[in-house]
Amino acid sequence: MTGTQHEFDEALLSGYIDGELTQGDRQRVRLHLENCAECRQAVEGLRSLREVTMGTEFRVPEDTQWDEAPRGFLSRLLTNVGWLLAIAWFVGLGAYVVWQTTTDSESFRFEGLIGFALLLAFVLIILSALVDRLKIRKNDPYRKVRK
Amino acid sequence: MREEVSESDRLLLAQVRDGDPQAREALARRVGDSAYVFALQLTGGSQSSRDIAQDSVLRFFEHLSSFDSERPLEPWLYQIVRNRVRDLSRRDRLRRHESLDLWLEQGRSVDADPTADPAADAERDELRRRVWRAMSQLTVTHREIIVLRDYHDLTYREIADTLAIPQGTVMSRLHSARRCLREIIVADDGNLSSRAPARRGDQ
Numbered sequence: 001m002t003g004t005q006h007e008f009d010e011a012l013l014s015g016y017i018d019g020e021l022t023q024g025d026r027q028r029v030r031l032h033l034e035n036c037a038e039c040r041q042a043v044e045g046l047r048s049l050r051e052v053t054m055g056t057e058f059r060v061p062e063d064t065q066w067d068e069a070p071r072g073f074l075s076r077l078l079t080n081v082g083w084l085l086a087i088a089w090f091v092g093l094g095a096y097v098v099w100q101t102t103t104d105s106e107s108f109r110f111e112g113l114i115g116f117a118l119l120l121a122f123v124l125i126i127l128s129a130l131v132d133r134l135k136i137r138k139n140d141p142y143r144k145v146r147k
Numbered sequence: 148m149r150e151e152v153s154e155s156d157r158l159l160l161a162q163v164r165d166g167d168p169q170a171r172e173a174l175a176r177r178v179g180d181s182a183y184v185f186a187l188q189l190t191g192g193s194q195s196s197r198d199i200a201q202d203s204v205l206r207f208f209e210h211l212s213s214f215d216s217e218r219p220l221e222p223w224l225y226q227i228v229r230n231r232v233r234d235l236s237r238r239d240r241l242r243r244h245e246s247l248d249l250w251l252e253q254g255r256s257v258d259a260d261p262t263a264d265p266a267a268d269a270e271r272d273e274l275r276r277r278v279w280r281a282m283s284q285l286t287v288t289h290r291e292i293i294v295l296r297d298y299h300d301l302t303y304r305e306i307a308d309t310l311a312i313p314q315g316t317v318m319s320r321l322h323s324a325r326r327c328l329r330e331i332i333v334a335d336d337g338n339l340s341s342r343a344p345a346r347r348g349d350q
Contacts, residue, residue, distance in 0.1 A: 009319070010322065011318050011319040011321075011322035011323075012318075013322065014318055014321050014322035014325060015303075015318045015322075018296065018303070018318075018321075020302070020303045020318065045329060046325055046329075049278065049297070049325060049328065049329060049332075050297045052271075052274055052275055052278045053278060053282075053293065053294075053297035053298055054297055054298065054300070055271075055275070056251060056252075056275050056278075056279065056298065057251070057252035058183075058184045058187060058188075058250050058251060058252060059250055059251070059252050060179075060180045060183050060184065061183060061197055063176065
C-alpha cells in the first residue's frame, strides 16, 4: 500500500467508505479495487472498524446526576440585579467611610478604620476576580464559538 | 450527509427561544448526553467529563440566542466541548483517566440482535472493548477525528467546522488515524477483520 503501487492517495479509501468522494474519485477507487486484493482487504478492515465503533453505546449520567440545569432568563436577571445592588452598597459604604474619616470626629476614627479595611478587602477581592476574568476573556477559547 | 438542520431540530430551537421550559429540558438532555460522551472520548475517559459536559451545556445555552438555526447543532456543541477540554488540558486540570472501554454500556449495544447467539454477542462486546481500549492509546488529534466521524457520524464538512481545519485535511487525517488505530489493535490482539462478527463470511 504505497504511493508507488497505487495511482491514487491511500486516504481515498477512507473517503470511499465514508461516501465523501467526488464521482470521479469514487470511480477511480472502484476500478482500482477490482484489481487490487490488498486494497479490498484494507477497505474491509476500515469498514469493520467503523461498524464496531458505530455499534457502541456509552454509559451516560442519570438525569439526577447533573448538578445544575441550564440557567434561564430569570436566573441570569436575578444574578445581575444582585451584582448591581452589591456594587451600589460598596460605593455607598465607601462614600460614607471616606466622608466620615475626612471629618475631624475623634470618636469615629476607630470605626472608620474598620470600615475602611473591610471596604479595601472587598475591593481587592473584586479586583482579583476582575483581573482573572480579563485574563480569561483575553484567552477565551469560546470567543470564536459564537456563530 | 447531514449538513442540513432537521425540521425537528429547527422546531425544537424555535420552542426553546420562545421560552418553552419542556423544550429547553429536552434539548438540555440531548446535548448533555452528546457532550458527555464526546468529552469522555476526547479525554480518554477522564472523570472530569461530566463537569466538562455540564460547563459546555451552560455555554451552549448562553450563546444559543446568537446561534444560526440553519446550521446543525452538533458541530457547534462539539466545538464548545473540545475547547473546554483543551482549556483544562492546558491547565493540567483533567482528573484521572480510565481506559475508554470501561465506560461502555454493559450488554446494551445499539445493534444487538436479541435472537443472536450469546457467544457471538460476547465476542462482539469483547471486540468493542478492544477497539475502545486501542482508541484510548491514540493521540487526541487522531482520537477526536475518528470519534467525530465513526461514532458521532459527522460529515467531513462538519468535522472541518468542528476542528477548524480545511475540509481537504479531514480525509487524510482521518485515514491516518484509522491506520494507527488498526495498527494498535493488530499489535495488541491480532487481526481485526478476522474477528469482526460482521465480516465472518469473508474469512
